[in-house]
Amino acid sequence: MAKITFVSNDGEEQVIEAAEGESVMETALNNGIDWIMADCGGACACATCHVYVDEDQLEATGEPSEMENSMLEFNDHQQSNSRLSCQIKVTEDLDGLRVTAPESQY
């Protein structure tokens, strides 16, 4: 289990016990985080599950693929700590992870 904090646009924080093996996107959907859309269901095809990862935790989430980077680079709200949450797999190492909603996700 890993505790993940989801921070919405208006600053509201929700802490969720994420199950290992699922993606951060799935954790959000299964726990009523409604600012993560995930239109394509996690196929890395739509970029509607965009999150900002706290900078110091970025490394623990792994390297984004070329596909993921391309999906993100057209987003006006892309930052150096942008990730698609469907591409982050929950592991024990992610305990304490904090992800924040970009302006475009609400």
Next chain:
Amino acid sequence: MATNMEKLVIIGSGQAAIQLSASLRQKKYDGRITMIGEEPYLAYQRPPLSKAFLKGELEEGRLFLKPQKFYDDKDIELISGARVEKVDTANKAVTIGGGTSYSYDKLVFATGTRPRMIPELEGAENVQVMRTLDDAKALKTQVDKLNHVTIVGGGYIGLEAAAVLRKMGVAVDVLERMPRLLARVIGEEISDYFKNLHEANGVNIRLGAEVQAYQKDGNSIKGVELNDGTTSKTDLILVGIGVLPNQELAAEAGIEVGNGIIVDENCETSVSGIYAIGDNALRPLEGQSEKLRLESVPNAIDMAETAARHILGLERPAYDPPWFWSDQYDTKIQTVGLFSEHTETFVRGDVAAGKFSVFYFKSETFLAVDSVNDPQSFMACKNILKMGLRLTSEAVQDQSKTMMDIFKELKTQKV
């Protein structure tokens, strides 16, 4: 009557239905929401059925779009395993099998589609389709025992299944009537690419193939004889020759139908207060002279959002050009726009390396792109179409620039 007494009934419990329910609640709709679905499940994702689920990479529990708790928390009533038998628009009520009736103020058809069947194969025990979770489960449980599968139809469903079956070591024949694969949905260059990709993975692709006879043994199909005289033995037939819209209920209720339940730009049918969303609906689309029926998740989501807003008296959402994706082996194809009226095509990228895009133009108007392992072109074009930017064929042919460069230039020109 107080607004919180409004009753909304949705016929269907798939992606469009749950998306509409979720969107309404997110926008503070305070009426009653009842979803009536034939399948015994919470709303689930269909795209992985022929991909990750069949392969065993995504278990059943992860297919569900929202957990039961979401339905409880958002006060969304789901009546599953129930078939609506009748819609009475005069008395504003729907009746399910067994006779229970539900009255409504607003009604939504999110009835989806059903696979077309080949009459001769109807009822045979080793014939499968791929539409529902039960279809996928049925195929999945048999895979270990199968040596050879014949897939009738070279469309997305058939090809995705072919890719998975090959990975599992099953011999696969794909029979396609047309002279190329995916003829209805993509251009020739991409058809050729997929033919090569599948052949490299050992799929026996038969184009221009007409079945002469299905050889039966009792209630089972044992072999397929083609018009060129060849016969192949098979263990299972997977039929993927397209779908039919579930519109009979609407038609019987006096609602206008064509190739789908006909709706306007707000997803409202010919009867006020009755909507149709998802792949059962025939809808107007920007730049298209004829209404179209689109079979995709993004279409279901877009129509659900559009209907939700109309129900709440809000403005229509911003234009979202139709888009689609498919995964086969390690290849991802992403497509945006509608290519059918194109007069010219331009290829960018490296076809041999399997990283390229085909751009479709109607004279000088950019219509659509098919991107193979090229998400940058897909995303650039999605934004270009969404923002109404004018992409020229000249710009597309200049391969010294990336699609990101081209997009940025167009964006600056507009400002």
